Amino acid sequence: MEYSEYMNEYRTHPIKRIRAKVRANRLADAAWRTVIFFVGFFLIGVGIVLLVLPGPGWLMIFLGFLTLATEFAWASRALAPLRSRLEKAKLTGKKPWWFYILVIVFAIASALASYWVWITFEG
Numbered sequence: 768m769e770y771s772e773y774m775n776e777y778r779t780h781p782i783k784r785i786r787a788k789v790r791a792n793r794l795a796d797a798a799w800r801t802v803i804f805f806v807g808f809f810l811i812g813v814g815i816v817l818l819v820l821p822g823p824g825w826l827m828i829f830l831g832f833l834t835l836a837t838e839f840a841w842a843s844r845a846l847a848p849l850r851s852r853l854e855k856a857k858l859t860g861k862k863p864w865w866f867y868i869l870v871i872v873f874a875i876a877s878a879l880a881s882y883w884v885w886i887t888f889e890g
Contacts, residue, residue: 786799799838800838800839803834803835803837803838803839804838804839806834807831807832807834807835807842808831808835810827810831810834811827811828811831811832813831814826814827814828814829814830815828829849832846
């Protein structure tokens with residue numbers, strides 16, 4: 768595909784214009800995809816390590832998959848269920864009724880536990 772064909776597809780956003788220039792050159796495109804591959808798997812690896820250590824492990828894993836999904840269809844397909852759930856949540860804008868009950872029960876249990884600790888260890 769020629770550079771002009773990519774430019775017709777990506778007219779507006781500057782990052783898309785840069786990506787179109789890179790895609791027009793086969794060597795640059797291969798280098799770009801290689802860098803994205805290693806950055807994505809590096810983020811996933813850091814996320815796996817952070818699952819054991821203190822840190823945002825799942826967030827890093829999702830960022831790694833999001834990075835990979837910019838260039839690879841298999842990563843985009845792996846994120847499809849998450850995207851559909853997020854889209855559904857965005858459209859509804861409401862949490863299910865059981866979530867509110869769970870929050871209320873947790874708040875009451877926390878208040879009772881705090882009161883018990885206060886009475887028991889008041890000294």
